[in-house]
Amino acid sequence: NAGVMQNPRHLVRRRGQEARLRCSPMKGHSHVYWYRQLPEEGLKFMVYLQKENIIDESGMPKERFSAEFPKEGPSILRIQQVVRGDSAAYFCASSLSRGPYEQYFGPGTRLTVT
Amino acid sequence: RKEVEQDPGPFNVPEGATVAFNCTYSNSASQSFFWYRQDCRKEPKLLMSVYSSGNEDGRFTAQLNRASQYISLLIRDSKLSDSATYLCVVNIGSNTGKLIFGQGTTLQVKP
Numbered sequence: 285n286a287g288v289m290q291n292p293r294h295l296v297r298r299r300g301q302e303a304r305l306r307c308s309p310m311k312g313h314s315h316v317y318w319y320r321q322l323p324e325e326g327l328k329f330m331v332y333l334q335k336e337n338i339i340d341e342s343g344m345p346k347e348r349f350s351a352e353f354p355k356e357g358p359s360i361l362r363i364q365q366v367v368r369g370d371s372a373a374y375f376c377a378s379s380l381s382r383g384p385y386e387q388y389f390g391p392g393t394r395l396t397v398t
Numbered sequence: 399r400k401e402v403e404q405d406p407g408p409f410n411v412p413e414g415a416t417v418a419f420n421c422t423y424s425n426s427a428s429q430s431f432f433w434y435r436q437d438c439r440k441e442p443k444l445l446m447s448v449y450s451s452g453n454e455d456g457r458f459t460a461q462l463n464r465a466s467q468y469i470s471l472l473i474r475d476s477k478l479s480d481s482a483t484y485l486c487v488v489n490i491g492s493n494t495g496k497l498i499f500g501q502g503t504t505l506q507v508k509p
Contacts, residue, residue, distance in 0.1 A: 317496075317497070319497075319499075325501075326485075326501045327442065329497060332494065332496060339495070340494055340495065340496055342496070343496070373439070375441055375442070387444075389441040390441060392441050
């Protein structure tokens with residue numbers, strides 16, 4: 285029973301480049317969440333998606349960040365024109381349904397901006 | 399005030415000790431509560447959900463006090479492998495999947 289999968293596990297980008305992070309939820313899960321963990325800080329919610337819909341993007345920075353979860357394929361978190369402050373661990377989680385259901389996390393993508 | 403507050407520790411305890419972590423949350427509308435465990439630079443792993451009636455899973459016991467907006471985790475007979483950061487996590491409501499994480503409490507179990 286495969287868990288949440290994320291790739292790449294490590295990503296290095298120069299300032300100004302684009303970063304694309306992918307997440308495949310657990311089998312049977314249709315709800316995906318993205319969280320960011322800055323160095324020495326706690327996890328912060330970014331966005332919640334269901335297939336083809338953004339349900340809650342209240343934690344997404346207003347510019348440069350976008351997320352999608354298409355009908356087919358993984359969820360994508362896209363960061364345009366990366367800056368050093370974007371360096372962080374980005375974790376994806378999935379759940380069976382919305383609300384109180386437990387969320388299970390993937391191994392994360394560690395983004396380093398040089 | 400932080401939405402979820404935890405004592406960051408570290409808690410340094412010998413093997414076999416009993417240790418308790420506490421957590422408070424500010425939003426009285428919070429509906430679901432969890433403890434996650436995070437090992438250094440790895441993903442959070444669900445340890446247990448926390449129910450109003452309290453729940454136990456082996457050496458781990460979680461309690462919820464809604465009136466005081468307080469959650470606890472008790473670990474009995476600590477093992478070296480329990481060394482990790484324990485995250486108190488709250489979900490505000492049934493229509494949002496947003497989890498709010500505390501900063502975590504670090505536990506170091508020594509031989």
